[in-house]
Amino acid sequence: MPGTYDAIIIGGGHNGLVTACYLARAKWKVLVLERRYIVGGACVTEETFPGYKVSTAAYVNSLFRPEIIRDLRLADYGFEAVERNPASFTPFLDGRYLMLGADKASDIENIAKFSKKDAAAYPKYEAMLERVASVVEPTLTQVPPNLMHPSLGQLFEAGKMGRALQKLGPAMGEAIEVLTGAARPILDRWFESEELKGTLATDAIIGAFAAPSMPGTAYVLFHHVMGETNGKRGVWSYVRGGMGGLTQALAKAAKDLGVEIKTEAEVVKILTANCAVTGVALADGTEYRAKKVASGVDMHHTFERFLDPETLPPAFRDAVARIGYESAARSCTHRLRKRRRQDQRRARRASELHRMPGYDRRPATSRHGASRPRPRLHRTRLRRCEVRHALTRPGRRMHHTVVGRHHRRTGR
Ligand SMILES: Cc1cc2nc3c(=O)[nH]c(=O)nc-3n(C[C@H](O)[C@H](O)[C@H](O)COP(=O)(O)OP(=O)(O)OC[C@H]3O[C@@H](n4cnc5c(N)ncnc54)[C@H](O)[C@@H]3O)c2cc1C
Numbered sequence: 001m002p003g004t005y006d007a008i009i010i011g012g013g014h015n016g017l018v019t020a021c022y023l024a025r026a027k028w029k030v031l032v033l034e035r036r037y038i039v040g041g042a043c044v045t046e047e048t049f050p051g052y053k054v055s056t057a058a059y060v061n062s063l064f065r066p067e068i069i070r071d072l073r074l075a076d077y078g079f080e081a082v083e084r085n086p087a088s089f090t091p092f093l094d095g096r097y098l099m100l101g102a103d104k105a106s107d108i109e110n111i112a113k114f115s116k117k118d119a120a121a122y123p124k125y126e127a128m129l130e131r132v133a134s135v136v137e138p139t140l141t142q143v144p145p146n147l148m149h150p151s152l153g154q155l156f157e158a159g160k161m162g163r164a165l166q167k168l169g170p171a172m173g174e175a176i177e178v179l180t181g182a183a184r185p186i187l188d189r190w191f192e193s194e195e196l197k198g199t200l201a202t203d204a205i206i207g208a209f210a211a212p213s214m215p216g217t218a219y220v221l222f223h224h225v226m227g228e229t230n231g232k233r234g235v236w237s238y239v240r241g242g243m244g245g246l247t248q249a250l251a252k253a254a255k256d257l258g259v260e261i262k263t264e265a266e267v268v269k270i271l272t273a274n275c276a277v278t279g280v281a282l283a284d285g286t287e288y289r290a291k292k293v294a295s296g297v298d299m300h301h302t303f304e305r306f307l308d309p310e311t312l313p314p315a316f317r318d319a320v321a322r323i324g325y326e327s328a329a330r331s332c333t334h335r336l337r338k339r340r341r342q343d344q345r346r347a348r349r350a351s352e353l354h355r356m357p358g359y360d361r362r363p364a365t366s367r368h369g370a371s372r373p374r375p376r377l378h379r380t381r382l383r384r385c386e387v388r389h390a391l392t393r394p395g396r397r398m399h400h401t402v403v404g405r406h407h408r409r410t411g412r
Helices: 014-025 066-073 104-111 118-141 152-167 169-180 183-190 194-205 217-226 244-256 298-306 315-322 343-346 384-390
Strands: 004-012 030-034 044-049 052-055 081-083 088-091 097-100 237-239 260-262 267-273 277-282 287-295 327-336 352-355 375-383 397-408
Touching: 004 014, 004 277, 014 030, 014 066, 014 244, 030 287, 044 244, 097 194, 104 118, 118 152, 118 169, 118 183, 118 217, 152 169, 152 237, 152 375, 169 183, 169 217, 183 194, 183 217, 194 217, 217 315, 237 244, 244 260, 267 287, 267 298, 287 298
Parallel strands: 004 030, 004 287, 030 260, 088 352
Antiparallel strands: 044 052, 081 237, 088 097, 267 277, 277 287, 327 397, 352 375, 375 397
16 A cells, blocks of 8 residues: 555645645645646646746636735745736727726726716725625635534624624625626616726626626626735736746645645545545555545536445435536637737736627527627736746747637536
C-alpha cells in the first residue's frame, strides 16, 4: 500500500488546494491527487501554443477571499493582484462610449453623457449593493447549515443572518429582491439609459444561461460586486503572471505546509467499508488510504461516479441528481496582429470590452429545446502586468474573449 494519510483531496483546483492548506495547518497529513499534469483546475495559466502562456479559463479575480490570502501568506509565494483600471469599455455604433471603473468621479462623468439622472442615481445604486453585501459577505466563510438536521450552533448563525437582514430596515425588501430576483427590473428601476443598463447587465448573465430578465440574475450581478481587490470592494484584478499565479502560489504554500501533491493521478473510485470512507483508487490501480476524503471535483462525478450508489441514501442520491450547473460560456484567446483603429485606441486603456446585441435579448428556443439568445461578447485585454510575466514573448498582444450565452452544457 503506497501510503496512508489523514485526508486525501481529489482534484488540485484552487478549492482543493485551499482545503489541503488549511488541513495541513491543523497538522493533518494531506495528499492532493490531480488528474492533469498541472494543478489549478479552471484557475490556471498554460502554454497553449508555443511561445504564449494563457489563462485558459478564469482570467480575473476578486472573489478569492482576502482572509485566505492573509492566512496562507500567498504574497510570500508570489501571488499579486493587479487592479483593473479602468474596468470596462463599451463602444456604441454612434461613436459614443461608456468607460467605467477608473474612479467614482470619472464613472459619473461617463454616465452623464447618456443620462444625467442615471449619473445622479449611480452612487446610490452602488451604496444599495454595498448594504446588501454587508449582510451576505460574512456568510461566505460560514459552514452552510444542515437544513434537515441543523445543530444549535447553526440555528444561532442563521438567526444572526436574519437579524442582520432586519437591520437593513426598509431596504430589506430590496435585499431579498437582489438575492432572489431578476436583474432587469432592478436596473430598470434605478436607471433609464440602455447603454448603462446593458453594460451593468453583463455581470448579471456572465457564465449564466439566462437573460437579465430571468430570476436569479440579480444575484449573479450582485455576486460580481461582492468581491474585492487589496481591500477595495467590487474591484476586480488580474493576477500577475496569469490566474495560474494564484494556484501556483497555493501549491507552494501547500508544499511548505507538508502537503504531498501528485499530478497525473486520476481518481476513479472512493473506497468505502462499513459505511465509512477508507481511501481512493486511481485509474492505474494504485490505492491510497485515508479516513477522510474531500473532493474538489463536481457533485455528479463525486457522488455518482466515484462512489458506489448503494453507499448513499436514495433521498441524497435524488438530491444530487437534481443539481444542475449548466453554463453558457465559451472562451478563446487569440493573438492580435495589427493595432486596432478608432474606438479600440481608447479601449486599449480599459481592461474589458463589452459588445452587445441588446440589453436584454430574450432567448429563443433552439432545436434542443434550450434557449439560444444571440451571443454577447465580453472581451478582456491582457494588461502589461500579465503580458510581462505570463508570455514568453513580451510585447505580443493577446485578447481573451468570453462569448456569453453561446451554447449549453449540462456539466455531466
Ligand atoms: C471559461 C471560464 C471562465 C471563468 N472565469 C472566471 C473568472 O474570470 N473569475 C472567476 O473568479 N471565476 C471564473 N470562472 C470560474 C472559476 O474558474 C471556477 O469556479 C473555479 O476555478 C473552480 O475551482 P474548483 O477548485 O472548485 O474546481 P476546478 O477548478 O474545476 O478543479 C477541479 C480539479 O479537479 C481535477 N479533477 C477532475 N477529475 C479528477 C479526477 N478524477 N481525479 C483527480 N483530479 C480530478 C481537475 O483536473 C481540476 O484540476 C471561470 C470558469 C470558466 C469555465
